[in-house]
Amino acid sequence: MSDKLALVTGTSSGIGTAVATELLKRGWTVVGIARRQAKFGERYQHLALDLSDASVAKKIEKEFGAKLGERAWERVGVVNNAAVGLSGRVQSLDVDELARSFVLNTAMPLWLMGLAIKKAKAPVRVVNVSSGAAVRPFPGLAAYCAAKAGLHLGGASVAAEDAPNLHILSYQPGVVDTEMQLSTRTKSLDDFPWGTTFRQYHAEGRLVSPDRPAADIVQFLEADGGERFTEKRLAA
Numbered sequence: 202m203s204d205k206l207a208l209v210t211g212t213s214s215g216i217g218t219a220v221a222t223e224l225l226k227r228g229w230t231v232v233g234i235a236r237r238q239a240k241f242g243e244r245y246q247h248l249a250l251d252l253s254d255a256s257v258a259k260k261i262e263k264e265f266g267a268k269l270g271e272r273a274w275e276r277v278g279v280v281n282n283a284a285v286g287l288s289g290r291v292q293s294l295d296v297d298e299l300a301r302s303f304v305l306n307t308a309m310p311l312w313l314m315g316l317a318i319k320k321a322k323a324p325v326r327v328v329n330v331s332s333g334a335a336v337r338p339f340p341g342l343a344a345y346c347a348a349k350a351g352l353h354l355g356g357a358s359v360a361a362e363d364a365p366n367l368h369i370l371s372y373q374p375g376v377v378d379t380e381m382q383l384s385t386r387t388k389s390l391d392d393f394p395w396g397t398t399f400r401q402y403h404a405e406g407r408l409v410s411p412d413r414p415a416a417d418i419v420q421f422l423e424a425d426g427g428e429r430f431t432e433k434r435l436a437a
């Protein structure tokens with residue numbers, strides 16, 4: 202059994218479930234966060250929290266801090282995976298929903314990086330799950346694009362700070378067969394014209410299994426060294 206601890210957000214479905222499953226299989230201890238429950242058995246602790254509410258930070262600090270203090274971990278991973286694909290043309294966005302999406306998609310991931318850097322005594326490796334939407338515009342996805350762009354550059358900035366033994370990957374998982382993909386196919390095409398492309402991807406059987414990005418994410422968490430900040434897209 203290895204002495205590796207990971208915090209993974211969004212473990213109740215999709216890529217987060219696949220990442221937690223793979224890490225546990227490889228002997229990691231995992232603390233997972235999502236609103237719904239997720240059960241993976243031994244070495245998994247679930248925190249059923251809403252990450253769009255910044256007040257849950259106290260609970261995370263207490264629980265994850267306690268887990269960090271349990272033993273001399275040889276490495277600590279953070280996978281900032283949970284997100285919401287808030288869509289709609291900008292004039293239709295509700296300000297409270299918009300603000301909550303930024304807490305979930307950008308502010309909490311940045312804060313979680315800081316928490317791990319502050320509390321972990323071991324080397325820290327972070328994967329920020331990004332998106333093509335972080336680097337190119339999609340009409341109807343201004344909120345999601347802005348939040349993912351913020352996470353991408355936020356991660357690069359954190360890596361440029363002076364924390365020792367820190368490596369950060371900004372990872373684009375491709376078009377993955379998950380609940381979030383399903384919701385992109387069912388959005389109104391008036392609100393999100395790109396929905397046509399995602400429906401076509403689905404019809405052509407081009408969605409990838411969550412296991413594919415999970416394998417890349419786990420490989421990075423288990424690797425040694427490398428650049429302090431790297432970017433990667435799932436190879437087609």
Ligand SMILES: NC(=O)c1ccc[n+]([C@@H]2O[C@H](COP(=O)([O-])OP(=O)(O)OC[C@H]3O[C@@H](n4cnc5c(N)ncnc54)[C@H](OP(=O)(O)O)[C@@H]3O)[C@@H](O)[C@H]2O)c1
Pocket residue numbers: 210211212213214215216217234235236237238250251252253281282283284285305330331332333373374375376377378379380381382
């Ligand atoms: N699927 C794709 O094609 C694709 C493409 C590019 C990027 N991504 C990125 O991949 C990541 C994972 O998405 P996915 O495709 O695996 O989607 P998913 O199956 O919908 O999973 C999203 C996860 O985030 C959690 N989550 C959502 N809102 C939350 C909240 N307020 N508080 C706590 N947890 C919350 C969900 O859990 P609860 O609902 O239980 O809270 C769920 O576990 C996201 O960052 C997404 O932007 C996905």
